[in-house]
Amino acid sequence: MVDLPDRRTNFVDWYLAVVEAADLTDKRYGVKGLNIWTRYGFLARRQLDAVLVREIEATGSEPVEFPALIPENEFAKEKEHIKGFDAQVYWVTKGGLSELDVALALRPTSETAIYPVFALWVRSHRDLPLNIYQIVNTFRYETKTTRPFLRVREIHFFEEHTCQTNEATATDRVRSNLAAFRRMAETFGLPYLSIRRPEWDKFPGAFYSIAFDIPVGGARTLQIGSVHHYRENFSGPYGIRYEDTEGTQRLVHQTTFGLSERLLGAIVAVHGDAKGVIFPSSIAPYDVVIVPIPSAETRVAVLGAADELADRLRRAGRRVRLDAGEERPGAKYYHWELRGAPLRLEVGRREAESRVASSVDRLGRKGRVAFDTAAVDVTARLAEFDRALGERARSAFQASFAVARSLEELAKAEHVYLVGWCGSEECGHRIETAIDGALLGVPEDGLPLDPGTPTACIACAGSDGVRWAVAGQPL
């Protein structure tokens, strides 16, 4: 039926085939980079968003939603920012038949939509901290090749924007975001690296940027999120001030935290296998799929038992899909394996009689689930499945890094590399040229390997201020 390209030798083709075959997206809309969220893909996205919402709200952030259009004059206020996004902005210049007096930008991100309003909302130190987030669509005119979930022109975007009293409390917020992302990624079973971007590669307008990167084969990496400290870079131009306890007017220090549907692409890319997608249980549209196996004589009993099992699990809060279609059982197995269902329960004559279903998780491990204790048994199986999935991802993650000691080694681009780096921009660019990619920066908390203390810069051989940095080829 569906034959996927080989994942090992032909990763990109495998990815493109699997997201369509698993019915996560339909890219036949006819406009580059604008893809359709299918029913199944939408359900996965909704699960993913629920995790983001849960974790960010646990850190005291509250939801808002700002308009999608930003007036040109506001958009242009922060100079670095506008320069960084200039080439990627869609503009609305007409209303009906007439030209607009002030052109409207379709948000590529929402700083410039939100910050003029922050200036109205923030008056006193009592208004701080101000932590808000929104999940909205943003638009970026990508000129490179677009790929479902990984690089699109209409982006499903999570963005937190905060105002803090000073640089130190803003730094605390950054740390809190890093911790929140650690919990999100753990739920998804996604190992990643937090990396402080070099000066020349930080977010336009930021004081510094910390990004989350994952390896996706060879030297290739994928950025799946970022946290930025803006200091007063935006609050200055937008006039976001508060009166402190002494009666002095001060500018707020700001931070942002951005994630997108790339996370869904990363989950597909990292966990998937030759049979298709593998969803961690928290993301799967259906965390349990029940396949009845009827025969002419046992049909009524088997379907009745499957129904009962589905009902028990649903009442326990599971997202159950009872696949009672007319296809043969084997066809259904392939169907749900392709779509990444974490746990399959089979109910045939034997199971109906014994009231114990056979279970197979998406990693192929078999077990039994008694009807009477189904809710508890399934919860345990899914927890074990998530653990094993995360474990598997972690080994692959570690195996994808290597230490490079020379620029020639980098050029092979077989791994994502740890390199000694003196911190100079010149050496940074030499490293980037060598790997034909990017110097992602210095890891923020912990390395994937234990290479000891770096002794020399890979580019200039100097030993002053050398630290381990990560070099790769961003997708």
Next chain:
RNA sequence: GGGACUGUGGGGUAGCUUGGUCCAUCCUUCGGGGUUCGGGACUCCGAGACGCCAGUUCAAAUCUGGCCAGUCCCA
């Protein structure tokens, strides 16, 4: 922004060089019937396409031009 290439049912393809043998091949998919049902069933009947617009020609899926969409490479 510059260049190269591609476009045939829902998906994948054959046919294109050398116009006619094409009311378009094969696989899959979809609808209906029957026999089946513990890892991708079989069978019978049926459905579905030459990206769009012009041009050349007795004749265009095939040649030419423009447009649209997509892919890849370079800036």
